[in-house]
Amino acid sequence: MKKLLIVCMLMTIGFGASAQFTLGPRVAITSTNLDIRENVADVKSGDAEFGFQYGAFARVKVPIVGLYVQPELLFSKTESTVTTNTSTVDLSFNRVDVPVMIGGKLGPLRINAGPSFSFLTSAESDVAGTVTDIxxxxSDTTVGFQAGIGVDFLKFVIDLKYEGSLSERFGESITAGGATFSTDERPSQLLLAVGFKLF
Known part of the structure; x- marks a missing residue:
């Protein structure tokens, strides 16, 4: 995992010498729906909930091949709700996400896709005001993917992306509200992101 991140960083630095470089802040709204591993009596996930990301992005255009590489460093917070037979369990996850998008232009649109590395920093459950560290x-680290479309308008960078996972995501069983279940801390999600080019 660390070797792959280093390779991506070296690629970005190497391309920068002969390509156009862009850097700026980035924020995103996410729509997430928690997954439960198996059917458990009287346990179900709630509706999709909104989360957010904030951080920075860089973009390196490679004129020779007509593509660009866009690594991002984002702090993410997602929340989900699970309803059991006796109570409601609120789950929250904080992560550091590092997507590395590779894309090109198709008319005014950008099309991109790439791996997304996720590092879990905290996870908590809240049952009737009792917060538990879970x-x-x-897993501390997971690997996923992102794919989507985007457009650049003036200095704004706007993207709509879908994120899925490529690695085992489910955790060990959680007991809360009188029920035991396994959940996914990195579920599939939609992201609407906006960045701003500082230069």
């Missing part, structure tokens, strides 16, 4: 139930 980070140890999940």
């Amino acid at each position: 980070k140890d139930n999940y």
Whole structure:
């Protein structure tokens, strides 16, 4: 995992010498729906909930091949709700996400896709005001993918992307509200992101 991140960073630095470079802040709204591993009696996930991301992006255009590489460093927060037979369980996850998008232009649109590396920093469950640390139930690192379309308008960078996972995402069983279930801390989600080119 670390070797792959280093390779991506070196690619970005190497391309920068002969390509146009862009850097700026980035924020995103996410729509997430929690997954439950198996059917458990009287346990179900709630409706999709909104989360957010903030951080920075860089873009390196490679004129020779007509593509660009866009690494991002984002701090993400997602929340989900699980309803059991006796109560409602609120789950929250904080992560550092590092997507590395590779894309090109098709008319005014950009089309891009690439791997997304995720590092879990905290995970908590809240049952009737009692907060429990559940980070140890999940993997510290997961690998996913992102794919989507985007457009540049003046200095704004706008993207609509879908994110899925390429690695095991489910955690160990959680007991809350009188029920035991396994959840996914990195579910599939839609992202609407806006960046601003500083230069």
